[in-house]
Amino acid sequence: DAGVTQSPTHLIKTRGQQVTLRCSPKSGHDTVSWYQQALGQGPQFIFQYYEEEERQRGNFPDRFSGHQFPNYSSELNVNALLLGDSALYLCASSLFRDRGRFGHGYTFGSGTRLTVV
Amino acid sequence: AQSVTQLDSQVPVFEEAPVELRCNYSSSVSVYLFWYVQYPNQGLQLLLKYLSGSTLVKGINGFEAEFNKSQTSFHLRKPSVHISDTAEYFCAVRNTNAGKSTFGDGTTLTVKP
Numbered sequence: 587d588a589g590v591t592q593s594p595t596h597l598i599k600t601r602g603q604q605v606t607l608r609c610s611p612k613s614g615h616d617t618v619s620w621y622q623q624a625l626g627q628g629p630q631f632i633f634q635y636y637e638e639e640e641r642q643r644g645n646f647p648d649r650f651s652g653h654q655f656p657n658y659s660s661e662l663n664v665n666a667l668l669l670g671d672s673a674l675y676l677c678a679s680s681l682f683r684d685r686g687r688f689g690h691g692y693t694f695g696s697g698t699r700l701t702v703v
Numbered sequence: 704a705q706s707v708t709q710l711d712s713q714v715p716v717f718e719e720a721p722v723e724l725r726c727n728y729s730s731s732v733s734v735y736l737f738w739y740v741q742y743p744n745q746g747l748q749l750l751l752k753y754l755s756g757s758t759l760v761k762g763i764n765g766f767e768a769e770f771n772k773s774q775t776s777f778h779l780r781k782p783s784v785h786i787s788d789t790a791e792y793f794c795a796v797r798n799t800n801a802g803k804s805t806f807g808d809g810t811t812l813t814v815k816p
Contacts, residue, residue: 628806696748
């Protein structure tokens with residue numbers, strides 16, 4: 587049973603560069619949400635994708651953008667990297683609707699550890 | 704807007720002792736409530752969730768939580784902890800009308816022999 591797969595697991599970038607992180611959702615899930623987890627803090631919501639559209643967005647600048655593909659996989663792009671973007675980036679997949687309710691169960695990937703130097 | 708407050712940043716406890724991790728939330732609308740566990744260098748794993756119905760929710764690994772609407776709390780409990788329960792625990796709240804989950808800052812549970 588394939589869970590959520592994220593790649594790469596680690597990467598180091600220089601300030602000002604751009605980065606792309608990738609996520610394959612759990613089989614059967616159609617919604618992907620991205621979270622940023624800084625050291626010692628809880629995950630912060632970046633945005634959510636469903637049907638290839640951004641459905642909701644957290645308090646992150648436009649430097650953060652994303653995409654969802656027809657196979658439900660997703661990418662997170664961050665432009666003009668800052669030192670403060672160093673964090674663990676988590677992808678969470680879910681069902682948009684689950685037995686009549688809006689989807690409520692996240693399955694998380696193990697994350698991508700981004701270090702900006 | 705929603706918010707989650709985890710009242711204890713660190714909870715040390717001896718093996719086989721009971722433990723309670725406290726979580727209060729604030730929301731103007733109906734919510735779902737969750738507890739997740741995170742082991743070092745891993746993603747979050749769902750422990751349990753409250754959607755509706757019985758206010759006492761049982762989850763994996765012997766954990767349970769009780770939803771208290773009047774006190775807007777969702778405390779996590781385990782009657783007897785093991786060394787392997789040492790991890791970071793996160794409480795989260797989500798609007799029932801879909802959308803994002805809001806997480807607390809986490810509680811580090813350390814189980815000592």
